Amino acid sequence: MDYSLVVAIELVREVAGLILIATGLAVIFGMMRVINIAHGEFMMLGGYTVVLTTKMGVNIWVAILILAPLAVGIFGVIVERCIIRHLYGRIIDSLLATWGLSLFLIGFVTVVFGNTVEGVSNPFGGFAVGQYKVAGYTFFLIFAAVAFIASVYLTLKYTKAGLIARATMQNSDMVEALGVNSKHVYMATFGIGAAFAGLAGGLLAPISGVVPGMGALLIGKAFITVVTGGAAVVAGTLSASTILGSISQAVTFATNPVYGDAALLFVALILLRLLPQGITGRIFTRSI
Amino acid sequence: MTRDISRRSMLKGAAAVGAAGALPMLPFAAEAADEILVGGLHDLSGFLDFAGIPMNRIMLMAIEEINAKGGLLGKKVRGVVYDPQSNMSMYSQFATQLALKDKATVVMGGITSASRETIRPIFHRFKTLYFYNTLYEGGVCDRNEISLGTTPAQTVEKLVPYTMGLWGKKVYTIAADYNYGQITAAWVKRYVEQNGGEVVSTDFFPLDVTNFGPTISKIQSAKPDMVMSVLVGSGHLGFYNQWAAAGMKNEIPIASTTFGAGGAEIEIIKPEVANGIISCYGYYPTVDTPENKAWVQQVKKRYPEKTPLLTELSAFTWEGMMIWADAVRSAGSMDRMKLLEVMESGKTYTMPSGKVSIDPKTHHAIRDVYIADLKDKQFVIKKKFSQVQPADTQLVCDLEKTPNANKHYEISLE
Known part of the structure; x- marks a missing residue:
């Protein structure tokens, strides 16, 4: 009984992990249709922000929850101004440009910090579930994923800014005609997507440590989740993360992490064969 | 024209010097006979x-x-x-x-x-x-x-009976998924069985795995007396942090054929996580x-x-x-x-x-070869085999x- 509870917690944790790494990308790729290959490196920068600032004596919560998204969000805005804004609507070009950015960031961070793992100590202790122990941080990650989804949903659905953002992505000319500067909307949206990536990187830093190449391990899963989810940011991320995360983690428990990852890819393959527009291309089509 | 040294060409020159400076290790082609x-x-x-x-x-x-x-x-x-x-x-x-x-x-x-x-x-x-x-x-x-x-016959053969004597006979092995990990895990199994123990499970992980949550739960449900870690590389270091974060640090002890072998582990993993990991190598400082x-x-x-x-x-x-x-x-x-x-x-x-x-x-x-217990970034040698x-x-x-x-x-x- 306790064991099945532990398994359930780990399943939810994996789902939460996918939500964390995919939300920022869902905003940038799902909403804006910009293929940001450097998304993994945005997460890496978030992780390094946490490592550096905690070394300088900053409280770990301030580092993870405020500094990481802030730093990467600002960086995202700079990237949007310098590179991305010239490439809207040119998918292949933006893919190449962000790939270059990704290589540059990995190289730059390697030169500055070295190609070694930097760690941050975990702010929570263990948590007893019957006779088992689960890391307290697991619950915090699950909570963070819920907060991610809720904040995106509430912003898009109930705020004016969210409405303008959605409208801009659908028809920027119309929005311009109504007196909104769509360039600013694009910039802010990209910055927010980057900030989510930075926050995700910061949240993951205490678990796996940070290393310049960590983005490469995350970007694949993030893209698969977003593509499988389809166009709707919230419903897509949520449904794809739930299906892919729980299946892959269940397989991991039954066998080992190799088959777990393989199962994730296999399920994504089947889903995309059946639903080429992603889950929200067919089901939940009217959701956000 | 020649006097016109633009800022851009200066920068280029500086970059070239910088690039050359970054490669001091390049060999010189000279073949001096002496x-x-x-x-x-x-x-x-x-x-x-x-x-x-x-x-x-x-x-x-x-x-x-x-x-x-x-x-x-x-x-x-x-x-x-x-x-x-x-x-x-x-x-x-x-x-x-x-x-x-x-x-x-x-x-x-x-x-x-x-x-x-x-x-x-x-x-x-x-x-x-x-x-x-x-x-x-x-x-x-x-x-x-x-x-x-x-090689394993020099280290694993000593490490297994020593740690089994300290902690007990049920061993759970976690190993890197390539030839070193596979072969060393097989040696661990052999030596555990030779010493009258049992390997309850052996799990392999590709080098890029960083999330060990399910494994940690599986280890807890198997209730071994000790964990033998044959994990390799920086990604796998996450195991030790997650193990400690789950509060398992003082519940089940860890022995390792790799921890501290490259040296950097003891710098990256904090002492409160790494203390007590027992290893066996041919050299300690x-x-x-x-x-x-x-x-x-x-x-x-x-x-x-x-x-x-x-x-x-x-x-x-x-x-x-x-x-x-x-x-x-x-x-x-x-x-x-x-x-x-x-x-x-x-x-x-x-x-x-x-x-x-x-x-x-x-x-x-x-x-x-030596068996050592890790304490505050220092390997305390416990036993020597000549x-x-x-x-x-x-x-x-x-x-x-x-x-x-x-x-x-x-x-x-x-």
């Missing part, structure tokens, strides 16, 4: 740089030391260092270059078994003496290679002999800042250089066969790690009978 060239192939960048950089710096220190004592055969020794960047195709390229273009008399290097198996056949073919100084899974049978690192104390001081004096991490890997690289230099002096020649004959003669060398000799049958080291034979490789290899062997055996445990 120099003896020693090749170094260690990963100075990429995911193994934490291990390769100390090995390379210790090799260069050994070269300086040999030159300070007057060089060899009246000639200076010079290191030719390449950075294979943890990339196998660069390993084979640089190995060929060292053998054919630079004509190095001896090469130190290779860290993973994959890199060794890339370059070993090249040095065998071109008859360039080769030293492999890393602990590995055993089984290389090649007269051209001297393998100074420990805390080995209590006058030779080792003097050597540690020598390293600190040579590299007062950013002192290289002293581990089996770096210590054995120095030993390799010294054993080679001794062979050159004894043979009075650079001839490869004469050097091999000196090293095969069963000489005993007194080294920082203890007494070392080369087993003529396998060209592996017969050496002292003159341990590379019994695993001896099962499959006899170079006295087959001097032309050129093979890496996967030692069958069936």
Whole structure:
């Protein structure tokens, strides 16, 4: 009984992990249709922000929850101004440009910090579930994923800014005609997507440590989740993360992490064969 | 026009100087006849740089030391260092270059078994003496290679009964999913069973796995008396943090065949997480002999800042250089066969790690091994085993009978 509870917690944790790494990308790729290959490196920068600032004596919560998204969000805005804004609507070009950015960031961070793992100590202790122990941080990650989804949903659905953002992505000319500067909307949206990536990187830093190449391990899963989810940011991320995360983690428990990852890819393959527009291309089509 | 030095061209010039400055290790093509060239192939960048950089710096220190004592055969020794960047195709390229273009008399290097198996056949073919100084899974049978690192029969065979005696007979193994991890895990199973214990489960992880949540739950449900970690590389270090974060640190103890082997682990993983992990290697900086104390001081004096991490890997690289230099002096020649004959003669060398000799049958080291408990970044040595034979490789290899062997055996445990 306790064991099945532990398994359930780990399943939810994996789902939460996918939500964390995919939300920022869902905003940038799902909403804006910009293929940001450097998304993994945005997460890496978030992780390094946490490592550096905690070394300088900053409280770990301030580092993870405020500094990481802030730093990467600002960086995202700079990237949007310098590179991305010239490439809207040119998918292949933006893919190449962000790939270059990704290589540059990995190289730059390697030169500055070295190609070694930097760690941050975990702010929570263990948590007893019957006779088992689960890391307290697991619950915090699950909570963070819920907060991610809720904040995106509430912003898009109930705020004016969210409405303008959605409208801009659908028809920027119309929005311009109504007196909104769509360039600013694009910039802010990209910055927010980057900030989510930075926050995700910061949240993951205490678990796996940070290393310049960590983005490469995350970007694949993030893209698969977003593509499988389809166009709707919230419903897509949520449904794809739930299906892919729980299946892959269940397989991991039954066998080992190799088959777990393989199962994730296999399920994504089947889903995309059946639903080429992603889950929200067919089901939940009217959701956000 | 010539006076018009624009800011842009200045910047270009500065960039070029910077780029040149970043590559101080590039070898010079000169082939001075009064120099003896020693090749170094260690990963100075990429995911193994934490291990390769100390090995390379210790090799260069050994070269300086040999030159300070007057060089060899009246000639200076010079290191030719390449950075294979943890990339196998660069390993084979640089190995060929060292053998054919630079004509190095001896090469130190290779860290993973994959890199060794890339370059070993090249040095065998071109008859360039080769030293492999890393602990590995055993089984290389090649007269051209001297393998100074420990093998499972030297370390796992001691570590398993020692930790089972401390903690109990139920063992859960977690291992890296490539040849080193697979083979070492098989040895763990064999030794656990020989000592009357049971391996309740063995889980393998590709090197890029960083999330060990499910594994930690599985270990808890299996309730072993101890965990044997054969995890490798920076990604796997996440296990130790997650283990401690789940509050398992004081519940189930960990022994490891790899933790601290590269040295960087004890810097990356905080003491409150790493304390109490028991390991077994052929060298620790805390080995209590006058030779080792003097050597540690020598390293600190040579590299007062950013002192290289002293581990089996770096210590054995120095030993390799010294054993080679001794062979050159004894043979009075650079001839490869004469050097091999000196090293095969069963000489005993007194080294920082203890007494070392080369087993003529396998060209592996017969050496002292130590079991240590990690406490606040210090390896506290608990037990010493003298003159341990590379019994695993001896099962499959006899170079006295087959001097032309050129093979890496996967030692069958069936």
